[in-house]
Amino acid sequence: MLTAYLTHPDCERHQMGADHPECPERLAALRDHLLVKGLLDCMQEHEAPAASDEQLQRVHDRAWLLQLADQVPAEGYARLDADTLINPYTLRAARRAAGAAVRAVDLVLGGQAPNAFCAVRPPGHHAQRAQGAGFCFFNNAAVGVAHALAAHGLLRVALVDFDVHHGDGSEDIFAGDERVLLCSSYQQDLYPFRDSHPPAANVVLAPLAARSGGAAMREAVTQYWLPALARFAPELIVVSAGFDAHREDDMGNLGWSEADYRWLTEQVLAQAQASAGGRIVSCLEGGYALSALARSAAAHLRVLVEA
Structure with missing residues (x-):
């Protein structure tokens, strides 16, 4: 079986200005690079469906869905926050991005793919239960986790978040939910400027100092994430895959390389093979230097394709 690759043209129609x-x-830079490297030939492509209200409301309040729908402009832009704008296609794209995670979970848990990658935007891990923020509207990975629990009856799902920014939305949604283990790595003292103390026993944080490089990440993951994942023994691992910790990306200052993303993916895969039959669903989050994003995501995907 081939790795599933999920995307949709609607995800490129959401724009937030020049x-x-x-x-x-x-998304175009990522796809072009995967084509050049021959990786798309090693994957099965699927069109992302739109997430339903039922699927979204497993992690988001209905009031937030209604509020977002009301804010979509007929033309031009509406502003959600200082950095996040809404255009006429935003809601459609956000539903496709969340729906990709749902469909990916169905494919992987249904035995139609060993693992899956959702090449979607807008990203999702800053979207909390009752609001969006930080370029995010719906929490795509969280929607996928909730779908695995509710529709497939899983008892333990791990959500692994590597991004230069703290996945505060996922933390808001799942803190205290014993069915979910949230492992999050990010740069300290960077947006969204959250406290680095875990809010609940099911949250494992690995905050990293600026300019600490890939070695610090590897040490933190080995010390904190891997033992917690082994104890939890997830039946599925969902990944919030951000590539903005790369040394070429000026959104942060962690200094990672493609080799670091490959190593990190290998550790996640090893745990998935140990307890989850290798089942991984990965959702694109950050990554804004186009070449670095494409190369880093390709390094991540190559591990999944070769699993």
């Missing part, structure tokens, strides 16, 4: 870093070109 020169915004979270731009449609992110």
